[in-house]
Amino acid sequence: MPAPIFGPEFQSALLDLFVWRRDVRRFRREALPEGTLDRLIKTACLSPSVGLSQPWRFVTVDSVERRQAIRANFEACNTAALAEQPNDRQHRYARLKLAGLEDAPCHLAVFADRDTQQGHGLGRQTMPEMVEYSAVIAIHTLWLAARAEGIGLGWVSILEPQQVRAILDVPASWIFLGYLCLGYPDAEDTNPELEREGWETRRSASSVVVRR
Numbered sequence: 001m002p003a004p005i006f007g008p009e010f011q012s013a014l015l016d017l018f019v020w021r022r023d024v025r026r027f028r029r030e031a032l033p034e035g036t037l038d039r040l041i042k043t044a045c046l047s048p049s050v051g052l053s054q055p056w057r058f059v060t061v062d063s064v065e066r067r068q069a070i071r072a073n074f075e076a077c078n079t080a081a082l083a084e085q086p087n088d089r090q091h092r093y094a095r096l097k098l099a100g101l102e103d104a105p106c107h108l109a110v111f112a113d114r115d116t117q118q119g120h121g122l123g124r125q126t127m128p129e130m131v132e133y134s135a136v137i138a139i140h141t142l143w144l145a146a147r148a149e150g151i152g153l154g155w156v157s158i159l160e161p162q163q164v165r166a167i168l169d170v171p172a173s174w175i176f177l178g179y180l181c182l183g184y185p186d187a188e189d190t191n192p193e194l195e196r197e198g199w200e201t202r203r204s205a206s207s208v209v210v211r212r
Contacts, residue, residue, distance in 0.1 A: 020190060022185070027103040029105060043141060152185035
């Protein structure tokens with residue numbers, strides 16, 4: 001089968017997808033169509049992985065009790081993070097909505113399984129962290145696939161990994177990467193909320209390139 005040709009129109013639309021991909025923090029409570037999350041996970045599994053190890057592990061969190069436990073863990077971690085902010089940043093930090101845990105209809109935890117035998121260890125002898133990198137690529141693939149359907153994704157990282165593993169009852173060897181909230185965005189913008197709120201400014205591409 002010949003490879004498809006991705007012409008200028010597709011390339012332009014793909015760039016729009018990158019530009020409009022945002023870390024969403026505010027969601028509508030409207031449910032996603034049935035089967036949507038499973039389909040997005042299936043797309044994420046097309047991602048490249050070291051040695052074809054496919055080390056990503058997705059945990060869909062539907063239990064009200066488990067969601068409440070995750071929310072409590074977030075609130076504890078977020079309170080501690082607020083206290084550590086410099087005085088001149090505490091007000092801005094408190095104003096940010098750092099999780100969609102209350103409104104997002106879909107919750108998805110993502111882990112990397114370093115103990116997986118799939119891939120037979122290829123590419124991991126010198127850089128075992130390639131397992132986690134591979135799982136992160138799967139998250140990004142899912143993120144873009146969701147955005148292409150008008151679905152927002154928020155990556156919640158202000159959580160204590162060991163407690164998350166215990167709450168979700170997963171193997172202790174699984175490495176927690178992030179807790180994802182998915183749903184339809186309450187609002188959309190091409191600029192990150194953190195930039196709009198004056199928290200940080202995006203750097204230019206030229207500022208992060210070193211030429212040797």
